[in-house]
Amino acid sequence: MSLPHAILTALLEKPSSGLELTRRFDRSIGYFWPSTHQQIYRELGKLEQAGHIRVLPAARPARGQKKEYEVLPAGREALREWVALAEDPRPVRDPLLLRMRAAAVVGAPGLAGELRRHLALHREQLAEYLEIERRDFPPERTADEDRLRRLVLRGGIDLETFWTGWLTRAIDELDGPGPEGGSPDAPTP
Amino acid sequence: MSLPHAILTALLEKPSSGLELTRRFDRSIGYFWPSTHQQIYRELGKLEQAGHIRVLPAARPARGQKKEYEVLPAGREALREWVALAEDPRPVRDPLLLRMRAAAVVGAPGLAGELRRHLALHREQLAEYLEIERRDFPPERTADEDRLRRLVLRGGIDLETFWTGWLTRAIDELDGPGPEGGSPDAPTP
DNA sequence: CACCGTTGTGCAACTAGTTGCACAATGGCG
DNA sequence: CGCCATTGTGCAACTAGTTGCACAACGGTG
Numbered sequence: 001m002s003l004p005h006a007i008l009t010a011l012l013e014k015p016s017s018g019l020e021l022t023r024r025f026d027r028s029i030g031y032f033w034p035s036t037h038q039q040i041y042r043e044l045g046k047l048e049q050a051g052h053i054r055v056l057p058a059a060r061p062a063r064g065q066k067k068e069y070e071v072l073p074a075g076r077e078a079l080r081e082w083v084a085l086a087e088d089p090r091p092v093r094d095p096l097l098l099r100m101r102a103a104a105v106v107g108a109p110g111l112a113g114e115l116r117r118h119l120a121l122h123r124e125q126l127a128e129y130l131e132i133e134r135r136d137f138p139p140e141r142t143a144d145e146d147r148l149r150r151l152v153l154r155g156g157i158d159l160e161t162f163w164t165g166w167l168t169r170a171i172d173e174l175d176g177p178g179p180e181g182g183s184p185d186a187p188t189p
Numbered sequence: 190m191s192l193p194h195a196i197l198t199a200l201l202e203k204p205s206s207g208l209e210l211t212r213r214f215d216r217s218i219g220y221f222w223p224s225t226h227q228q229i230y231r232e233l234g235k236l237e238q239a240g241h242i243r244v245l246p247a248a249r250p251a252r253g254q255k256k257e258y259e260v261l262p263a264g265r266e267a268l269r270e271w272v273a274l275a276e277d278p279r280p281v282r283d284p285l286l287l288r289m290r291a292a293a294v295v296g297a298p299g300l301a302g303e304l305r306r307h308l309a310l311h312r313e314q315l316a317e318y319l320e321i322e323r324r325d326f327p328p329e330r331t332a333d334e335d336r337l338r339r340l341v342l343r344g345g346i347d348l349e350t351f352w353t354g355w356l357t358r359a360i361d362e363l364d365g366p367g368p369e370g371g372s373p374d375a376p377t378p
Numbered sequence: 379c380a381c382c383g384t385t386g387t388g389c390a391a392c393t394a395g396t397t398g399c400a401c402a403a404t405g406g407c408g
Numbered sequence: 409c410g411c412c413a414t415t416g417t418g419c420a421a422c423t424a425g426t427t428g429c430a431c432a433a434c435g436g437t438g
Binding site: 029105106162 | 191193194195197198201202217218220221224226244268269271273275276277278279280281282283284285286287288289291292293294295296297298299300303305306307310311321328335336337338340341343344347348350352355358359365374
């Protein structure tokens with residue numbers, strides 16, 4: 001039940017059309033709740049149906065024609081209620097860790113390479129977050145409502161820092177001592 | 190496409206029935222790929238259909254009667270192929286970060302409490318992982334095939350360490366300086 | 379003007395995970 | 409013996425996310 005609330009948040013920050021929303025997702029909310037345009041359009045329909053948002057009167061409704069949405073009081077209220085809810089962290093679900101577990105059983109040629117590839121990706125993401133921090137949250141100003149947004153960004157940064165750290169250590173250990181990849185099926189000759 | 194491979198891995202470690210598998214998931218593979226018994230039974234059916242696993246002859250097939258599965262060579266091969274695949278990390282999808290973002294817009298009464306609740310949960314999980322490390326991976330022995338399993342566990346530990354660290358700092362900042370919760374709708378009087 | 383790339387909206391089918399429930403076999407207990 | 413908790417298997421319906429595609433409007437270019 002997160003996507004509709006992600007959309008409400010984005011629309012409250014700025015009324016937008018479906019495509020604008022999609023683009024903005026790609027470089028803000030989408031970092032921790034990614035979504036395709038198809039999904040967004042579908043959800044916009046449902047939100048309008050539910051009376052949580054409406055099309056801005058300025059825009060005329062025609063296929064292939066821009067439709068700007070804005071949040072209605074009911075939508076704001078729904079979002080507020082959702083924020084107040086207690087919700088447990090969703091369980092981790094990570095294929096890479098799973099594959100390492102499988103590699104322990106059936107052998108792991110090339111696993112170190114895959115880890116390096118992931119490391120590069122996470123480093124990239126980390127750099128992107130740091131750039132955003134530099135640009136949007138310079139050390140001096142700590143405007144009050146920005147504090148939460150800043151914390152969220154910090155979360156992203158810390159998360160990528162965890163990954164780069166762990167991957168680095170894992171790679172070190174894998175192609176450092178002993179047989180490469182730890183494969184029981186292909187021990188070092 | 191991860192669940193079937195998670196199951197193959199578990200079955201290679203030890204042939205099991207559906208329910209045994211479910212239980213073992215809860216305290217090993219399930220930490221990073223949780224799954225319900227319904228899902229597991231369904232997947233076991235598909236894997237058998239595909240010729241990747243089979244029912245051990247010892248067990249007789251009757252409703253309400255235990256069925257032990259073992260992995261066939263084809264299944265082992267399929268798992269090996271999957272391990273060798275390159276697969277990008279799946280995008281983060283975290284409702285808590287999303288809610289903080291929403292809180293920046295509609296106000297956040299009680300958010301700090303929710304963060305504390307999450308902190309407690311993550312501390313618990315961390316303790317569980319550390320206990321497993323203490324029990325299964327004492328510092329001296331580093332048996333070769335265990336290296337990967339140990340790294341995976343390390344991943345879990347580091348991940349929970351990230352969460353507890355970030356949450357602690359977030360809580361500090363939230364109810365430390367300035368108005369509580371950073372709510373724009375309910376500024377401190 | 380005809381073509382084509384871009385912007386914009388959207389449907390349909392599929393995949394994977396969740397929730398709720400049904401029901402058979404077994405073994406212990408009153 | 410009849411009841412019931414436990415172990416064990418499984419179906420059905422639902423929810424959310426993914427993939428593939430269709431098609432309208434607009435603006436520029438040959």
